[in-house]
Amino acid sequence: GAGVSQSPSNKVTEKGKDVELRCDPISGHTALYWYRQSLGQGLEFLIYFQGNSAPDKSGLPSDRFSAERTGGSVSTLTIQRTQQEDSAVYLCASSTQAGSTDTQYFGPGTRLTVL
Amino acid sequence: AQTVTQSQPEMSVQEAETVTLSCTYDTSESDYYLFWYKQPPSRQMILVIRQEAYKQQNATENRFSVNFQKAAKSFSLKISDSQLGDAAMYFCAYRSRSEKLVFGKGTKLTVNP
Numbered sequence: 001g002a003g004v005s006q007s008p009s010n011k012v013t014e015k016g017k018d019v020e021l022r023c024d025p026i027s028g029h030t031a032l033y034w035y036r037q038s039l040g041q042g043l044e045f046l047i048y049f050q051g052n053s054a055p056d057k058s059g060l061p062s063d064r065f066s067a068e069r070t071g072g073s074v075s076t077l078t079i080q081r082t083q084q085e086d087s088a089v090y091l092c093a094s095s096t097q098a099g100s101t102d103t104q105y106f107g108p109g110t111r112l113t114v115l
Numbered sequence: 116a117q118t119v120t121q122s123q124p125e126m127s128v129q130e131a132e133t134v135t136l137s138c139t140y141d142t143s144e145s146d147y148y149l150f151w152y153k154q155p156p157s158r159q160m161i162l163v164i165r166q167e168a169y170k171q172q173n174a175t176e177n178r179f180s181v182n183f184q185k186a187a188k189s190f191s192l193k194i195s196d197s198q199l200g201d202a203a204m205y206f207c208a209y210r211s212r213s214e215k216l217v218f219g220k221g222t223k224l225t226v227n228p
Binding site: 042043091105108109 | 150152157158159160161162165206214215216217218219220221
């Protein structure tokens with residue numbers, strides 16, 4: 001079946017602009033995760049959604065970052081007033097349900113470049 | 116906080132040979148899961164193998180196997196009969212009751228023909 005998809009594949013923006021990154025999880029997966037992969041910091045957890053529960057936002061680096069998940073499916077990660085340090089690959093993952101037994105499956109990521 | 120350490124930034128192996136990638140982790144939890152993910156240049160993170168901490172038997176997936184030493188908090192990945200397509204970044208990851216994965220810094224594997 002179809003895997004996790006993300007769009008756009010690449011995004012170049014100017015410092016100070018807002019950007020939106022989209023993630024379509026695997027159909028039927030109720031848990032969705034965002035991670036950031038940068039040269040200096042490696043792979044970092046950003047935010048996690050599970051069904052209708054309040055999201056775990058503990059990994060968001062600043063209040064410029066926000067995410068929503070509409071209808072329990074598609075998720076959008078928004079970065080406001082982008083800074084050069086926001087340049088990274090943003091990875092989305094999904095799993096069948098919350099719980100330690102479930103494997104997270106990743107999308108191809110969005111490479112964000114802030115000029 | 117849990118941490119994952121991969122002490123080998125880069126490794127190389129000859130095609131058809133065997134290579135072992137190291138991973139250690141730090142946790143006070145008793146129930147957790149460990150993973151190896153592969154990331155080729157396409158950026159897609161692909162699950163290679165997973166291990167449940169409560170299982171004593173080491174996980175195996177075709178040419179990939181792990182050596183899980185719970186007391187030593189070690190979780191190494193062995194790739195047998197290495198193929199050119201195995202060349203990639205390999206990430207060790209940890210997950211407990213918290214939903215997030217904690218990743219190591221990665222090991223870049225080169226396979227020489």
